[in-house]
Amino acid sequence: MTSTALLMMVITEVIITAVTFYFFWKVLITPPRKEPDSYSENDDEKR
Amino acid sequence: MSKESWGTRVGLVLAMAGNAVGLGNFLRFPVQAIQNGGGAFIIPYLVCFLLMGIPLLWVEWSMGRFGGKHGHHSTPFILDSMDKRKFWKYIGVFGIFTNLAVAAYYCYLESWTLSWVWHSISRTFSGQTQEQVAAVFGQYVSLSSWEPIVFWIICLLLNTWILSKGLSGGVEIASKIGMPLLILFGAVLAYLAITMKAGDHGAINAGSVGLNFLWDPDFSSIWTAKVWLAAAGQIFFTLSVGMGSIQCYASYVKSKDDIALNAMSAGWMNEFVEVVLGSSIIIPIAVGYLGIDKVVEMTQSGGLGLGFKTLPYLFEQWGPTLAVICGVFWFGLLFFAGITSSLAMGTPCMGFMMDEFKWKRERSAWAFGAAILVLGLPTVLFFNEGVFDEYDYWAGTVSLVVFAMVEIILFAWVFGMDKGWKEINAGSDMKVPTVFRFIIKYITPVILLYVFISNIPGIVNKISNSDIKTQLAAATDETVITQLNEQMFYGNVARIILLLVWLGVAYLVYVAYKKRMREGRFTS
Numbered sequence: 001m002t003s004t005a006l007l008m009m010v011i012t013e014v015i016i017t018a019v020t021f022y023f024f025w026k027v028l029i030t031p032p033r034k035e036p037d038s039y040s041e042n043d044d045e046k047r
Numbered sequence: 048m049s050k051e052s053w054g055t056r057v058g059l060v061l062a063m064a065g066n067a068v069g070l071g072n073f074l075r076f077p078v079q080a081i082q083n084g085g086g087a088f089i090i091p092y093l094v095c096f097l098l099m100g101i102p103l104l105w106v107e108w109s110m111g112r113f114g115g116k117h118g119h120h121s122t123p124f125i126l127d128s129m130d131k132r133k134f135w136k137y138i139g140v141f142g143i144f145t146n147l148a149v150a151a152y153y154c155y156l157e158s159w160t161l162s163w164v165w166h167s168i169s170r171t172f173s174g175q176t177q178e179q180v181a182a183v184f185g186q187y188v189s190l191s192s193w194e195p196i197v198f199w200i201i202c203l204l205l206n207t208w209i210l211s212k213g214l215s216g217g218v219e220i221a222s223k224i225g226m227p228l229l230i231l232f233g234a235v236l237a238y239l240a241i242t243m244k245a246g247d248h249g250a251i252n253a254g255s256v257g258l259n260f261l262w263d264p265d266f267s268s269i270w271t272a273k274v275w276l277a278a279a280g281q282i283f284f285t286l287s288v289g290m291g292s293i294q295c296y297a298s299y300v301k302s303k304d305d306i307a308l309n310a311m312s313a314g315w316m317n318e319f320v321e322v323v324l325g326s327s328i329i330i331p332i333a334v335g336y337l338g339i340d341k342v343v344e345m346t347q348s349g350g351l352g353l354g355f356k357t358l359p360y361l362f363e364q365w366g367p368t369l370a371v372i373c374g375v376f377w378f379g380l381l382f383f384a385g386i387t388s389s390l391a392m393g394t395p396c397m398g399f400m401m402d403e404f405k406w407k408r409e410r411s412a413w414a415f416g417a418a419i420l421v422l423g424l425p426t427v428l429f430f431n432e433g434v435f436d437e438y439d440y441w442a443g444t445v446s447l448v449v450f451a452m453v454e455i456i457l458f459a460w461v462f463g464m465d466k467g468w469k470e471i472n473a474g475s476d477m478k479v480p481t482v483f484r485f486i487i488k489y490i491t492p493v494i495l496l497y498v499f500i501s502n503i504p505g506i507v508n509k510i511s512n513s514d515i516k517t518q519l520a521a522a523t524d525e526t527v528i529t530q531l532n533e534q535m536f537y538g539n540v541a542r543i544i545l546l547l548v549w550l551g552v553a554y555l556v557y558v559a560y561k562k563r564m565r566e567g568r569f570t571s
Contacts, residue, residue: 001255005263008086012093013323020319023312027060030308030476038301040215041054 051120051401051408052299054215056309062214062222063296063313064320065387067287068229070156072321072384074350076281077330080261081346083277084268089322091269091278095494096318099279102483102491103288103451104314106458108306109470111297120298120398122291123556126454129462136560138457140553141450142291143396147552148442148545149290150206150392150415151422152435155195157385158202159187159355160378162194167374172359173367180363181356188430199427200420206386207416210393211409214299218390225383226316232380233320236373237327239365243335248364250335257334260342261326272501279498284443285321286314287388289451295395305476320384328377329353336361354381403559422548425541433534437541440509448502452495459488512538 001009032042053059080088114125122142126135166172172180187195209217243254268274287293300306333342333353345353354377362373396418397411406414426435458467468484508514515535522528 001259002263005086005259008089008264009258009262009326012086012089016315016318016322020312020315023308023315024060026308026477027056027312030305032056033303033474036301038053038299038304039055039059040052 051214051398054219056304058215058219058223059296059300060309060312060316061226062218062387062391063293063309064316065222065226065383066292066296066391067285067313067317067388068226068320068384069285069287069388070160070354070381070384071281071284072317072325073233073329073381074354076285076321076325077261078346078350078353079277079281080326081330081343083274084265085260086262086264087266087269088274088278091275092281095275095279095282096314098486098490099494100282100286100288101311101314102487103455104286104293104310105307105471105479105483106455106467106487106491107288107293108297108300108310109467109473110454110458111294112300112302112306112473113470114294115298115300116302118402120295120402121395122294122450122454123399123559124402125294125298126457129457135457136556137553138450138453139291140549140556141289141446141453142294143399143552144545144549145290145442145446145450146292146392146395147415147418147422148438148446148548150389150419152426152438152443153385153389153392154202154206154419155199155423155427155430155435157382157389158195158198160382160385161202162187162198163355163359163378164375164382165198167359167362167371167378170367170371172363172374173370175360175363177357177360180360181352184356190428190430195427199423202386203416203420203423206389206393206419207412209386209390210397210415211412213408214296214394218394221390222387225387229380229383229387230320230324232376232383233324233328236376236380237324239369239373240328240331240335243331245335248366250364251338252335254331254335256339257331257342258327260334260339261330276498276501279494283447283451283498285317287391289447289449289454290392291395291450292391295398296391298398301474303474305474307471307475307479308477311477329358332361333357336364399555399559403555403562422544425537425544429537432537434537434541437538438545441542441545445502445506448495448499452492452499455487455492455495459492464488509538510542 032039035043053062110125110129114120114128117128119125119128121139123136123139126139127133129135166183171183175183190196209221211217241254241258243250245251245253283289297306329350330342333345337345337357345357358377359374362370362377365373393412393415396415397408400406400411400414401408426438464484464487467487472479512535515531515538519528519531522531
């Protein structure tokens with residue numbers, strides 16, 4: 001691969017992968033809101 | 048109020064990502080990149096994602112959640128609830144029409160992937176030449192046996208059955224299974240493609256040659272309007288914006304819950320699948336075996352040919368075990384990409400029937416399945432006559448652009464940015480950059496207007512059949528003349544069918560509106 005092509009690919013893929021994982025990780029770690037919320041699986045949890 | 052709900056937040060994000068991730072991520076994106084400046088294409092592509100994709104995602108999520116607050120789960124009455132003028136609900140018709148019409152041909156496409164999984168397992172392509180593998184596809188779409196119909200019906204039944212199980216019990220479970228498997232299959236195939244060496248199993252080039260071909264930037268291309276239009280078009284279609292399905296999924300989110308972070312997570316997940324995985328499979332493998340010139344020639348007719356006619360042959364070069372594994376992974380990946388999108392097309396139609404006519408979920412799902420069966424039949428029976436492409440052009444291209452352009456004007460200028468900005472930020476788990484307030488109000492509508500205006504010559508050409516008429520004028524062979532006349536006839540019939548579907552949905556919206564008035568359920 002030429003160095004420009006390699007650089008283009010690596011920079012793009014690293015940025016996109018990092019941003020994707022950052023947002024998904026934020027979704028995972030954000031604590032759920034107080035019930036009643038939009039999601040039914042935690043409905044039995046203590047309100 | 049509706050009893051439907053999402054089971055988990057992750058399930059909602061995966062379902063939204065699954066809605067966006069489709070066959071185009073793997074078949075369309077790499078071809079677009081090659082044809083529009085290679086690695087340099089990523090610059091206009093990401094700029095369009097920031098200026099058009101992300102704003103549209105936030106707008107559609109917030110419109111959906113706003114409509115859901117008023118008990119609306121489909122675009123006619125979501126749009127209606129945003130302004131006092133009565134015509135908005137008829138603009139919202141696009142949000143049901145598009146889903147019906149796209150699902151009609153998309154389920155057929157999805158059924159090919161299921162069938163090719165079966166052919167990979169049963170070793171149909173073993174020992175065949177590239178031409179023979181391509182001929183299998185030609186015979187398949189020419190309906191030389193009952194197989195395409197059988198797989199299509201299986202696909203329709205599967206979609207309908209999952210939809211009948213509801214959001215958390217059906218769509219969400221399918222997404223929780225489909226999306227991780229899709230990423231796993233994609234990662235395995237990308238690894239095999241990238242690490243491919245010249246000389247291994249008859250490959251003439253290493254995987255890196257294909258990657259270089261795709262990523263080598265031609266920076267002069269970014270100064271041409273064509274490349275920007277291609278980038279805007281790709282962002283548009285990859286995110287499934289302008290369809291009405293995002294609004295429907297988001298309408299089951301309560302106003303105190305986040306949409307801004309969810310939208311970002313689902314949107315970027317789609318980008319990951321498209322850019323990181325989508326660019327690392329089909330082109331490196333194809334260039335590895337066929338060389339750059341042949342791949343350039345093949346990409347002129349889009350990615351479908353490469354995906355279905357060429358890749359099975361190339362997998363065969365890796366030996367029987369890997370041929371089966373890679374065939375199952377590749378077509379399985381395309382199947383999961385397809386089904387998570389087609390399920391999203393069912394929910395707005397079902398939501399409308401459940402909200403307005405108090406239909407039960409199962410009845411709505413089966414009615415959707417029946418509608419897709421009837422509407423999709425012409426695309427199956429007359430695929431070679433161009434009905435499939437006609438549906439794709441009008442429902443999968445024009446309709447999306449029109450609807451997105453009008454909805455952003457409604458959101459930013461009629462509903463108003465003050466209220467709109469509050470909606471986007473309500474319950475938000477992230478800080479939405481203030482610059483997006485300006486972008487949503489000025490930049491995104493201008494880009495969409497530009498995309499729409501650029502499409503007008505194509506629309507006029509299509510309606511007047513000018514391309515076919517030019518070919519007819521030049522044709523001397525009787526067979527070619529008959530074929531072109533048939534193509535024109537079936538093209539016109541397809542357009543009439545689509546127009547009747549739009550009018551039919553508009554009539555249902557009118558009936559629903561009258562029913563609401565009689566029951567004293569005011570809409571806006």
